Amino acid sequence: MIFGKYINKYYLKNAPILILGLAALILVDYFQLFIPELYRMVINGMNGDPVLVNGQAAVFDMEFLLDQVCRPMIITIIVMVVGRFLWRVCFFGSAIRVVTDLRTCMFAHSKELSQEYYQVNKVGNLMSLYTNDLDTVQECFGDGILMFCDALFLGLLAVIKMWRMNHFLTGLSMIPMAFLMAAGTTLGKYLMKKWEERQAAFSELSDFAQENYSGLAVIKAFVKETKELMMFRRLNRENEDINVEYTKISTLLNIMVTLFVESVICVILGYGGYLVYCGSFDAGQLVEYIGYFSAVVWPIMAVSMLIEKTSRGKASLNRITELLDAKVDVKDRGGVQDLPSIHGKIEFRNLTFRYPDGEYDVLKNVSFTIEPGESVGIVGKTGSGKTTIVDLLLRTYNVPDGTLFIDDHDVNTVSIHSVREGCAYVPQDNFLFSDSISGNISFAFDDENQEAIEDAAMMSDVHDNIAEFKEGYRTVLGERGVTVSGGQKQRISIARALMKHAPILILDDSVSAVDTKTERTILDNLKKREGLTTILIAHRISTVEQMDKIVFVEDGEVHAVGKHEDLYRTCTAYRKMVDLQKLEEEAGEE
Numbered sequence: 001m002i003f004g005k006y007i008n009k010y011y012l013k014n015a016p017i018l019i020l021g022l023a024a025l026i027l028v029d030y031f032q033l034f035i036p037e038l039y040r041m042v043i044n045g046m047n048g049d050p051v052l053v054n055g056q057a058a059v060f061d062m063e064f065l066l067d068q069v070c071r072p073m074i075i076t077i078i079v080m081v082v083g084r085f086l087w088r089v090c091f092f093g094s095a096i097r098v099v100t101d102l103r104t105c106m107f108a109h110s111k112e113l114s115q116e117y118y119q120v121n122k123v124g125n126l127m128s129l130y131t132n133d134l135d136t137v138q139e140c141f142g143d144g145i146l147m148f149c150d151a152l153f154l155g156l157l158a159v160i161k162m163w164r165m166n167h168f169l170t171g172l173s174m175i176p177m178a179f180l181m182a183a184g185t186t187l188g189k190y191l192m193k194k195w196e197e198r199q200a201a202f203s204e205l206s207d208f209a210q211e212n213y214s215g216l217a218v219i220k221a222f223v224k225e226t227k228e229l230m231m232f233r234r235l236n237r238e239n240e241d242i243n244v245e246y247t248k249i250s251t252l253l254n255i256m257v258t259l260f261v262e263s264v265i266c267v268i269l270g271y272g273g274y275l276v277y278c279g280s281f282d283a284g285q286l287v288e289y290i291g292y293f294s295a296v297v298w299p300i301m302a303v304s305m306l307i308e309k310t311s312r313g314k315a316s317l318n319r320i321t322e323l324l325d326a327k328v329d330v331k332d333r334g335g336v337q338d339l340p341s342i343h344g345k346i347e348f349r350n351l352t353f354r355y356p357d358g359e360y361d362v363l364k365n366v367s368f369t370i371e372p373g374e375s376v377g378i379v380g381k382t383g384s385g386k387t388t389i390v391d392l393l394l395r396t397y398n399v400p401d402g403t404l405f406i407d408d409h410d411v412n413t414v415s416i417h418s419v420r421e422g423c424a425y426v427p428q429d430n431f432l433f434s435d436s437i438s439g440n441i442s443f444a445f446d447d448e449n450q451e452a453i454e455d456a457a458m459m460s461d462v463h464d465n466i467a468e469f470k471e472g473y474r475t476v477l478g479e480r481g482v483t484v485s486g487g488q489k490q491r492i493s494i495a496r497a498l499m500k501h502a503p504i505l506i507l508d509d510s511v512s513a514v515d516t517k518t519e520r521t522i523l524d525n526l527k528k529r530e531g532l533t534t535i536l537i538a539h540r541i542s543t544v545e546q547m548d549k550i551v552f553v554e555d556g557e558v559h560a561v562g563k564h565e566d567l568y569r570t571c572t573a574y575r576k577m578v579d580l581q582k583l584e585e586e587a588g589e590e
């Protein structure tokens with residue numbers, strides 16, 4: 001059995017089905033213990049010893065065999081088969097339900113966690129929580145309940161029956177069992193520690209494999225296959241070592257159980273044989289006694305398996321608990337309202353920002369205003385803080401009070417959901433899902449409107465490319481959209497944002513992979529979004545020079561805001577950057 005704050009409630013939720021399974025289990029255990037009595041009757045009858053039924057001597061003949069042995073045996077077998085089926089369905093079925101609920105709960109929580117969490121916790125590790133760890137918890141929940149209850153009821157009933165037959169022999173048999181329990185508890189703790197290490201080693205291995213698959217092109221280009229293989233071998237060997245160590249301890253536990261069981265059988269055979277010799281027991285009673293002990297063997301085995309499973313289950317549940325306990329640090333404050341229909345005014349007011357794990361302020365005293373419907377370019381050297389500005393607008397991180405306003409509402413006083421709903425975003429990495437092109441473009445909507453999809457694709461100048469694909473808009477993109485070129489990927493990503501038709505459009509370096517002519521077409525099309533705000537982060541000044549306003553960022557500070565011509569005239573750093581880029585372009589053309 002496994003307990004923990006995220007799993008306890010499921011015992012209650014599944015209580016009716018678990019009680020039904022428990023009732024079936026107790027019934028099976030109760031009936032199972034009739035069998036040794038039947039052995040005693042048959043052996044005593046065959047030996048000519050008195051055959052007792054409920055304390056009364058009976059004649060051992062054909063009628064007795066049919067009535068008192070065969071009939072009860074058939075009933076017992078039927079009860080055992082039906083009962084075992086029932087408790088299996090109840091226990092294992094509820095374990096599957098528990099893990100399904102837990103998985104949904106993990107996924108829902110994961111989606112609430114901030115970027116910060118995913119920078120620290122790698123995908124491979126998270127995936128192993130959803131596979132290995134959840135499987136272990138499922139096993140521990142279903143098998144654990146079964147083993148715990150079976151060991152408890154079958155063991156208790158059998159020991160009571162043994163005790164009734166002979167107190168001293170039963171007391172003697174229980175001594176090795178006490179040792180077993182003590183040793184099992186100690187080993188169990190050690191097993192739990194080893195299981196945690198084993199899961200950590202597996203996570204590291206799956207992280208490494210996952211990263212290698214994603215970065216395969218880079219590995220091949222740098223001819224680093226051998227280096228990566230060596231690294232994989234090392235991690236794989238570490239994983240193997242910890243698995244071997246774990247298996248050694250769990251095997252030791254199994255051997256110990258077998259040893260204790262065998263030693264008890266020795267005690268029963270030795271002392272029981274002596275009782276038969278003295279005449280205090282007859283042969284049938286000794287067989288009945290051994291029959292009860294055989295029934296105790298499974299609970300003893302179950303105890304050892306339970307120790308192992310519980311140790312593993314606890315370790316895996318601890319890892320899952322860590323995920324579920326992870327703080328959701330970017331969330332709505334109490335009582336926030338949804339933003340009413342957004343007009344697209346954005347104001348940064350003396351905003352200073354440092355990343356939660358950062359050592360310095362990435363944005364310093366940033367102030368500028370974007371009016372509804374304006375198109376604004378954000379330019380600056382790499383690492384100057386451009387992406388951070390739009391990340392804050394999208395509420396990817398928390399912002400200080402009174403520093404960021406949308407339509408004159410402080411973003412901390414409105415729901416995050418409504419802010420994001422009001423924005424359409426083209427991320428720098430242009431991530432696409434493994435879905436059809438139309439599915440990707442209409443991602444913001446539940447159903448696909450082909451006309452709107454094509455309009456958006458035309459606006460981002462990718463329609464002609466898509467039309468050339470054999471499957472057109474139904475072309476399914478590979479993982480992370482690898483079957484299309486970088487420029488096509490960017491434009492599909494732009495189409496996805498345009499189709500949302502949000503009041504604020506944010507493009508983070510989104511036309512960097514297209515040629516100048518395509519860039520011009522896209523920018524001209526963007527101008528047709530009348531009344532809607534557009535923010536475009538760019539490296540090339542030429543991309544943004546025709547925009548209503550340019551925000552020039554340097555080292556996290558807004559250095560200048562204005563039209564291109566004004567900035568060129570008044571801001572030396574901006575002029576230098578423009579001139580430098582012109583020189584680079586001219587050099588490139590020669």
Ligand SMILES: Nc1ncnc2c1ncn2[C@@H]1O[C@H](COP(=O)(O)OP(=O)(O)OP(=O)(O)O)[C@@H](O)[C@H]1O
Binds near residue numbers: 119356384
């Ligand atoms: N999650 C993070 N945690 C800590 N520091 C970060 C994080 N993301 C970015 N930074 C740092 O913040 C600074 C600004 O980064 P940002 O991505 O905003 O720059 P940028 O101007 O968009 O750069 P680029 O043009 O190369 O995309 C950089 O110094 C970067 O190292």
